[in-house]
Amino acid sequence: MQKFLLFITGLLFIGCTSKLNDDNLPAGFSWNLLIKNAGNPAATYPLTAKRSGKGYRLYSDDILPVDLFLTVRVNENKILLNLTIEAKRNIDLNFSGSYFPVDIVPANTEFLLPGFWYHLNQRSPENAPGIKKGASWMVREDRLSTPMAGVFDSTQKVAFVIFRNDKVNQDVLLPYEYGEVLLGSETELGGIGFIREKESVGLLFSYPFIEKPYTYRHKLTLLPSLTAFNRMQAGEKKQVSWEIMRINASSYSEFVEKAWSIGFDHFRPEPISVTLSDDSVKHILSEYFRESFSECGNLRSSSGVELHIDSCERRGIFEIGFVGRVLMNAFNALQYGYEKHDSLMVIQGRSVFESYDKFGFNNAGLLREWIDCRTGREADIFSLRRQSEGVSALVHFLAYEKENNRMHDGLERKTFHLVKCLQALQRPDGSFPRKFDAQFRIRDFSSGSSSTVIPAMILASSYFKDTSMFNTACKAACFLDREIVAKADYFSSTLDANCEDKEAALYALNSYYYLWLASDSDAKPHYLEQARKVSFFALSWYYLWDVPFAPGQMLGDLGFKTKGWGNVSVENNHVDVYAFEFPEVLKWLSEQTGDVRYSRMADLILSSMKEQLLPRPGHLCGIAKPGYHPEVVQHTNWDYGKNGKGYYNDIFAPGWVVCSLWEMLTPGRSKEIIQQNLLHR
Structure with missing residues (x-):
């Protein structure tokens, strides 16, 4: 039986005074569960965390077809969130989350999606991803050289990044190019990105992937947003992981330097075996x-x-x-x-x-x-x-x-x-x-x-x-x-x-x-x-x-x-x-x-x-x-x-x-x- 475990790791945020190994959930997180039945729009379930033993249960006002259990570990360097999802019946689902750091000012922020988005992508042509087409973006992880999203506040000289933490070995063919897509099986690819609202800025993540406000399907061709749904059988459990980190950086250049170094040290890529001289x-x-x-x-x-x-x-x-x-x-x-x-x-x-x-x-x-x-x-x-x-x-x-x-x-x-x-x-x-x-x-x-x-x-x-x-x-x-x-x-x-x-x-x-x-x-x-x-x-x-x-x-x-x-x-x-x-x-x-x-x-x-x-x-x-x-x-x-x-x-x-x-x-x-x-x- 597979397990689904969500790890989110990060440095403590501004104003956070949690002690070592604290298991309290920091403020700033929100969660959503989407359940889709074939031929019908997906049902959205906003989730709330309620203390339960050594962790939290994520629940909704409605009865959910899944059990969601969250454990938290916080120290002066990291926040670890471990989420287990167990299906009560056969379902197609998409789980998503967001984190809004404290005191980040939207007017002073720039973003990073490595190999895809720098600053505001203000130089991108009209029909490519950029600030001209939307202030908030979420993409499938395989678009990115490191499955990471980051936000940098140039005034406070602080940045936050979220990146994928576990092995991703499986993908499936997409039956449709946009909209709500039932995959019929399972992809291990998630979605990752950032959200910029009038009063706040946050980081986005999902499993499986969501692409919004558009999906970039062909050269200079943006299609409407896409939300993928993985199929789970009754009793099945699944696993996935991310990390969130806080970075002190004096400039956008230093932010990119530290974000890349974090990614390299985390993934530790090794050379590929070669046979030819x-x-x-x-x-x-x-x-x-x-x-x-x-x-x-x-x-x-x-x-x-x-x-x-x-x-x-x-x-x-x-x-x-x-x-x-x-x-x-x-x-x-x-x-x-x-x-x-x-x-x-x-x-x-x-x-x-x-x-x-x-x-x-x-x-x-x-x-x-x-x-x-x-x-x-x-x-x-x-x-x-x-x-x-x-x-x-x-x-x-x-x-x-x-x-x-x-x-x-x-x-x-x-x-x-x-x-x-x-x-x-x-x-x-x-x-x-x-x-x-x-x-x-x-x-x-x-x-x-x-x-x-x-x-x-x-x-x-x-x-x-x-x-x-x-x-x-x-x-x-x-x-x-x-x-x-x-x-x-x-x-x-x-x-x-x-x-x-x-x-x-x-x-x-x-x-x-x-x-x-x-x-x-x-x-x-x-x-x-x-x-x-x-x-x-x-x-x-x-x-x-x-x-x-x-x-x-x-x-x-x-x-x-x-x-x-x-x-x-x-x-x-x-x-x-x-x-x-x-x-x-x-x-x-x-x-x-x-x-x-x-x-x-x-x-x-x-x-x-x-x-x-x-x-x-x-x-x-x-x-x-x-x-x-x-x-x-x-x-x-x-x-x-x-x-x-x-x-x-x-x-x-x-x-x-x-x-x-x-x-x-x-x-x-x-x-x-x-x-x-x-x-x-």
Whole structure:
């Protein structure tokens, strides 16, 4: 017989003077039970706690079809609430609770749902979760990198978090997308969130899940609220657990840091067992280099954008930076070809750079960043991020070739000119525009992606020994200090979503790492401290737990573990293998700060992303060709457009994915360029 036990743990709240091991229920909690009969609206039973022996019975004015017994343990650090539910008859139920901390002022509060909601999600588009669509939100736990919700009072410098405490191993298929949904069996997923009312702010939790005021079902598609009902048989008991904690924090950044640390220490995620060596993984990934190589007109490139997962055909769409990463993939192929004495791979990689040297720049000196060779269409609006990623790839290629006594004077000049063009876009406050045209007229004024140019400037300044490029990077970093890090506002780096996102934090973190590498000893402490602050926002997007899948969902049947994978953005609620240099930077932070959590997360990410969904013979993972690693991995009740939880979207871009994994497995290359060419200032 199963048992259902609810643990809620928390630090004592403002004004609470309970003694150690007190068993009195603190004020601020409320409870509801929903019972649903098929074909009828659910009946709601508000619950009251009444002392009974060593605990409390939760009762209603009506006769309940369940017994609810609550025990309480309070000390100076924690409140433990243990709830047992026993069904008297066959029922479908949903249990929910709320906690309203004392003296939290709604006007001063911001919220956290890791990997899903930051501050007020005020930058989210109209049809994505955000404050524009509702002041109170509750979501299913598998949407969150840590099943946690938090509220921060910026005036009183105090925060409260609630997070799931027990193992969650089971999920079921949803028969309906919204409304009151009878599951017909049992999911172990609960709901978690926050409530903001005129006079009070609270934390919400439920079992099974509730999503309100909307459920985020597809990209930019909000559906009406959803309440799930688990089925219980007469005499059955069930178990579930949460924790609530109070945190003292001087800022929202410190709140996120402490919340992530609490989550990490609680879940203690361990690396996943791997069977393939790094060299074996690269050998499999190199199949993408071979299979995707394309010739279209006068350009040579890999075709890794807008492919179908069931064919992985060559589409002839060439994209310089994200999401194609054609130049960096060409460099990786070239370097790997030399290492493995694969002459064909060397020829193919070199031919990409030769073709872009001759035909890959426009008259303004910018890289032709997106081209569809089939239709002749070409982007006439350019992005800071793609141009900067192109610069980084070109510098890697030029440095590698120069080291091996192969010079490319013409490409050097074009790369230098491109960097100067990007420098000219910097505004007086140090920021850069997100997008511009060939006449360098600004088409997107958003400054959130300014960090994407800093690594490119540092690499270029090192290679060309140009102090002005380094100064440009430093000036941009001053903008990050004031407007991004100080305000804990990381946004607009994902090209298909201008909102709060993981990549904005990761680019800011990389920027400070590169600046630390390139700077003298006096500046290093500042860049290290900024990197430390940013790191927790980056880390907060990565899963500390394994979400469950329903039987028959492919990802679950493959044994896929989500821990170590990162949510993408508020708009794009799926996981992927965006890592690149992140593990390298985490290990550097661990060395510099002595915090072993960093190195443990690096090991987790490396192990989890390395081979779980790597398509290879006998283990294609739903992808047509070996080496074409999946991109949009849908781990929750959301999809980019097709297929839903447990599968991929039908269209994917393996170009950046392969590039990310390759960079993750080849640490230190940028560091070597920077340190070998340090400017003497």
